[in-house]
Amino acid sequence: MTLLEARTTPGGRVRTVSAPFAGDLYAEAGAALIHSTHTEVMRYIRQFDLPVEAMESGTIQYYLVDGKRISPYDSSIEWPYDLTPEERELGLAGLQMKYLMPLVDQLGDPDTDAWPSEADLRYDDVTFTEMLRQQGASRGAVRVIELGFENAWGDANRTSALFILKQMIYLAGRNLYRIPGGNAQLAEAFAAALDAEVRYGHPVVRIEQDEDVVRAVCNRRAGEVVVEASHLISAVPFSVLDGISVSPPFSYVKRKAIQDLPYTGATRVYLQFQRPPGFQSPGMWAPTTGPLMVICDDSYGYATGSRILLSAFITGRKARRLSSLGEAEAVQYVLRELDAEYPGIAQYFEGGVMTAWHEEPWSRGGYVSYEPGQTRRFASAVAPSEGRVHFAGEHTSRWEGWMEGAIRSGMRTAREVHEAHAQQASQARPSTE
């Protein structure tokens, strides 16, 4: 088995960034949290004997509402949006219970073959925002409900309601875990355990197949490298596969899925500060009514030194706008906004960096995000193999946007290849009858 990896290190969108931060500070540029529902991730963490730590108080310490820190459970929040008197009474949790949970409860189980049923597909006809409005939520209530995490799967006003509702099923188990020291350890453990020849710095630019063999053609400075095999598993995001030439072309529906499924923008900007006296950490995830969407304390729970690492987690169109400023300007922008949320913090600023996944050539996006109608059209088209080519990656699983999806899809494609080999072997065996 040969593994061709375009980057020079393992991990893809699992990346722990420690440079240029001081001391033991690090941040997750991509995958950060592991939910208790992520059974395969947890199984591999145990198998590789990696450390794992429960986040004792979940992720959200407070919401930042017009610069004020508000407990998510506080029903007396003065939201800066137009809510009906009843909605004001309900508070955040009450709004979710009224407008969202009844729908989540009605949905089928995404992990079964029956998913999605015709009844589930009703929610694929509208965006998440439209669905909330149809449920009777005022515009203000929509803003409140969408704060922070619904935009995490792409712009809520463009993303299929069903796609986000499904994510809410997966989030139902509220226990959260992380790997102390960083998730890159998981990717490195996988790379070390592989019984394969791993070739880093080998971007595949062409895939060719015929009845007998499949070829991956890589672009190297010294020229093309061709690797031939009986089967090929493509684990590259569709956003990248779209630029790889394929001969003969895949089926029409696979090509459309590869071309049309959008990937959300995802920009993280991390800023290192001297720890301000009396600083009240936002925890791992503080949704804000300000332009930063979500503020994270990447040093939360482990950094005991004199410094902290805060970051903005921005997705969707805003993420693309922010990264288009360039790193230096984006850092200054985030610094100004953080200073508005935490007055005076700018004087403790030491430096910052940015990761913009949609700008990286081997990702071209944060993760896949379905628009209305796309579950109906593409959900059953993303995974099936095309001749000798099999498809893995979060985007080919039902667990889009999670490490869990990547691992489950890898297990599925491994089974597919084993079964294809077994079938070929049985056909090649001389008949004894």
Ligand SMILES: Cc1cc2nc3c(=O)[nH]c(=O)nc-3n(C[C@H](O)[C@H](O)[C@H](O)COP(=O)(O)OP(=O)(O)OC[C@H]3O[C@@H](n4cnc5c(N)ncnc54)[C@H](O)[C@@H]3O)c2cc1C
């Ligand atoms: C900002 C952000 C936050 C996230 N938060 C979480 C979280 O909290 N929890 C969670 O579980 N998940 C999270 N995720 C999602 C998680 O990171 C991904 O779902 C998962 O890592 C995807 O794995 P993958 O193997 O499908 O794709 P990738 O990790 O992208 O792997 C694909 C690999 O293919 C390589 N490649 C690409 N093109 C080529 C080519 N042409 N030739 C050869 N190799 C190529 C890439 O370099 C890469 O190594 C987050 C992602 C982002 C971006």
